[in-house]
Structures are given as C-alpha cells and as structure tokens.
Amino acid sequence: MIERAHLRILREIERRGSLTAAAGALNLTQSALSHTMKKLEQGSGATLWTREGRLLRLTQAGEYLLREANRLLPQLERIDELLRQYAEGEKGTLNIGMECHPCYQWLLRVVEPFLAQWPGVEVDVKQRFQFGGMAALFNHEIDVLVTPDPIVREGIRFEPVFPYEQMLIVGDESPLRGLDHIEPQQLSDQVLYTYPVDTERLDIYQQFLLPAHCAPGKHKVLEATEIILQMVAANRGVATLPQWLVEEYARTLPIHSVRLGREGIHKQIHLGVRSQDAENLHVRTFIELAGSSSMP
Amino acid sequence: MIERAHLRILREIERRGSLTAAAGALNLTQSALSHTMKKLEQGSGATLWTREGRLLRLTQAGEYLLREANRLLPQLERIDELLRQYAEGEKGTLNIGMECHPCYQWLLRVVEPFLAQWPGVEVDVKQRFQFGGMAALFNHEIDVLVTPDPIVREGIRFEPVFPYEQMLIVGDESPLRGLDHIEPQQLSDQVLYTYPVDTERLDIYQQFLLPAHCAPGKHKVLEATEIILQMVAANRGVATLPQWLVEEYARTLPIHSVRLGREGIHKQIHLGVRSQDAENLHVRTFIELAGSSSMP
DNA sequence: TGAAGCTATGAAAATTATTCATGAGGTGTG
C-alpha cells in the first residue's frame, strides 16, 4: 500500500513547500506526484492534504505520514548505502576456520593488515568443527579454512600459502637428541604427545609410522600446545611441531628438533575457500595477504 | 532503490523456504520475484543469495536485508493500518477552542461520551488565542470553536447548541437584589467585574450599556470565574453570568441574579467548524453530542 | 483585470512489472 515513493513525495513537499517544487527535486512532473498521491489517498481512504489557495495544508493523517517519512526514509537510504558497501566488500564478516593448531600466531599477523585494509569488515576465527573444517566450509560456517591437509573437492579451492617441515621435538635428556634424523622404529619405546585429533590427520602416523608398520610406545593426547611442550621439556615424551614453531619455543624451553626420516616430512599450509567466493574481494585480499606474509 | 516489494519478497522467501512458495504467498509468479530481485541486485551491486542445489542460501548482504525486512515491514504495515484508521475517523485529535469562559463544565459533559465513542481519538481544549477564536479556526489551531458570538464568514459553519440568558449577579447586600430587572442607568454607580476581553465581546456593553449610552461606575477585570464570584459575594461589585451557571454557584455562594433589561439578554452557544470539516466523522459526532447534551 | 503560479485531471505515451514458455540444473525413487 504505502510505498517509498509516497514517503519521498511527502517529505519533499514539506521541504520545498509545493508540489511543483517537490516534483522538480524528484525529477518528476507535478502531475506525476499528484497522481501518485491521489492513488494512495484512494487506496487508504485517508485525505493527506487539502488545498488552501495555493498552499497545501497537511491533514492530521498527512502530518502523521510525514513524521513516518522523516523517520523511515533515512533508514531506507541507509540500507541502500549498506547494500552498496556489501557489494564493494566494504562491509561483512570473514569467518576463518583453523585446522592447524599451531598456526594461530601466524594468523594474527595476517589478520592485522587485513583489518587495517578493510575497516568495515569483521573477522572471526573458529577452531572447533563438529564435522571437520571441510564441512564447516560447505556449511558456510566459515569462509576460509586454514589447513595443512587440503582435500580436493568440487566447489572448494585451495591455495598453498607457505611450506614447512614437520619435526620431532625431544627434551634435553632424550637419547634421540642431536641425531641427524630418526627412523620409525626409534619411536617404539617413546611416549608420543599429540593434539586430540584423529590419527588420520596426524602426519607422523600417516607419513612416518604407519608406512613402516610401527607405533609409538605410548600415545597421549593434550589440547594445549604449551602443555605438550612442557611435557617434552620435562623429558616425559616426544611430539611433533612445525620447524618454524620449534625455533620460536626453543628460545625459552629446553627442546630440540630432529628430522623425521631421512627426507623429512614436508608440508604446506593451504587456505581453502568455496569456489563461488574465490572472487570475493575480502577473500581475495585475505589470500593475498596470507601469501605475502613473511614466512613464519 | 530498495522498495517495499523487495523486503516483502525476502521475508516471504525466508518464511516459505523457496521462491516458488513465496511467489504463491504474494500472488505472483516465481518469475516475477526472480526478475524483481535480480533488478535489485543489479542496482545495488550486491548478491543477495546463491543457489545451492534447490535451496537458496542468503549471502551476508541478504541476511542483512532480511533483518531489515523483518524490522521495517511491520512498521510499514502499521502505517497502512493507521492511515485506514485516520480515514475511518478512528484516529486523530479533535482540537476544541473555547471562547465561552464559563462553558468549561458543560464541555466536559460532552467530551466524556465523545471519548467513549471514539477510543482512538484524542481531544485537546485550548482557551487562549492570540488572534481570536475565528483566526484559530482558520489556522487549524483548533477544529471546533465553542462561542456565544458566531461570526458569519465564508468557510466557517456555525451550529447553535443551546440558548441561555445572560444575567446580572449581585451579592446579598446589593440594592439591586430582588429586582425583577434592572435598567442600564442602575449600573452607573456599580463596580462591574468581567473577564479580561475586549468590550466588543462583552454583551453587557454591546447589548445593554452602550445602546443606552451608559457605563458602569467602575470596570475591573479578573481572569478566574471563581474570583469574580467571590468579589460579587463580598458585595464588592456585580458581574454577568449565564443563568444556568448562576443556579449552580448560588447553591454555595450568597449571590443572586437579576434580569438585564425588561426583556433580558438572550444568547446562544454555537459550535463553529470549517466547512470542509463539517462532514468529518469526529466533528459530526461532536456536534451531535453537543446538541443532544442535556441543557446545562 | 491580466499575468503568473499552483494543483487536479483525463488521455496518451513511456516505462516497468508480470507472465509465459522454456532451459538448466538438482533430488529422489523404483
């Protein structure tokens, strides 16, 4: 019934004082305005104004509608503007999912310039997914997945960001300390600490132990990276960590890294996005910033 | 840019889950909705939803717009409804102007059933007018003028409501007390109290004293009816009052009424309204209630 | 009293919205 046009006409009549002037401001003819408002009057039954000589006097209904116009039109105009901002990527939320537990510090270094570049955009980081990061990406729970294990799937596009080597870390008193590399068998009498994830997602199993049909002496899981490191530092067992993180923690903790196998386990962090979002401005910016971030 | 139709479509899509179902609910075809929304997307640049299999998934911009739709549509619908109420006379404000100082109590007896009959309508009473009641009526400051002195003018219609006789009131010890009537000369040595209005609007001057080229001994003005009455009761002077009010006050104050001249001064209270409002439902009701109110 | 300004209105023209017809997927079932 009542349309944006009616509100605009009424507001402009108040501002300019006459139908003719309002018509000019709206790039329409006086006749168009007259017809439009007449139709509203017929539809609602209410008279909006009466003519007195050459001036229009708003009725009570007209005054009421004018108040509503002055209240609602700015809101509609704000919607137009925000829609444009969404279109330009100036507004929105980038939901980032993390499947790489130790990558958090690296992520913060990417998010910082991203936020600076897109002041209107929010960033949220999620680290727990009921059905895994890929499912979360499909669900639209997240828009970007940070993972060392890309899964090729229709509709998802992965971009490599930086390579790293996964290392074994041992304490000061470990017999493995100082070796050039270790073989799978050498873990048979060790306690292995990992994050509490499926062994299918643990490279030390998939790429090192299982191919050699080996297993660690014992496998214990812990949530927090810091606690795992404390355990290793206390010579209570061994763990794996990206090389770049070892360097960081080795400055403050008595831990040492050893290559896993003669060739080592070489990994790469990937960013996964839905193909349909790949051209999205936020997403592109984020991937570019991630790619150019100083390698950790 | 954004129109009510867009908001309606989006809300209906959310409610029904599909474009087709939404189209049914809006009595349109699926094609119409698709075209309409596509046009909005092209105009704003923002994508509102993406197809995933057979379901539509709102983008962030779409979610935003949906929130706005759920917020704004009820407001627009309320406007439609209120406009209809204005049309039906179920809503509005009746501004009543009083040029008859002592009529206030009578007015209250008319307003009461009026408010009961029109629960959505407000009543406001004004008693002071910078340029007089007629001007206020022309200005739309008031919608109804209660006055004993109708002025015939184009665009204003008057309806007589009830007749009354204007009486002189005197105190217990007044020499005029108990007379059948008085002549103008008999006021020459009296103090006359009136409301502070132009003598042109005082009947005792216009219809009694001036035709006989007389004047009161002294003329003092007071705002409040009660104070005037106190003065008369204290035998400090005389005043005029409608007969029906004398009866009321005489119960509690030592005052008495005397006819002004052999024939008395006979007046009639009128209601004035703008001709254009004469058919207005509120106004008609008010006039009818006033006419049928038990004579004071 | 005449010129100029403003609005309302009917008819014509222009624009916009809607439908129709169809195609391109996706879903589910036997």
Place this chain on the structure above:
DNA sequence: CACACCTCATGAATAATTTTCATAGCTTCA
C-alpha cells in the same frame, strides 16, 4: 541410473502502472 519431479533463471511477450502532456480551475499579486 534413468526418469519424473522440483526449483530457479532468463528472454520475449504482454499487462499494468507510472509518467508526461495538455489543459482547466483557482489563487495571488501587481
């Protein structure tokens, strides 16, 4: 896995609405 059945997008045709044009009626002002 083929087939029926959905759903949505799209171009062209059609319907409806909006806008303009032309004009008349009033009012104001000099």
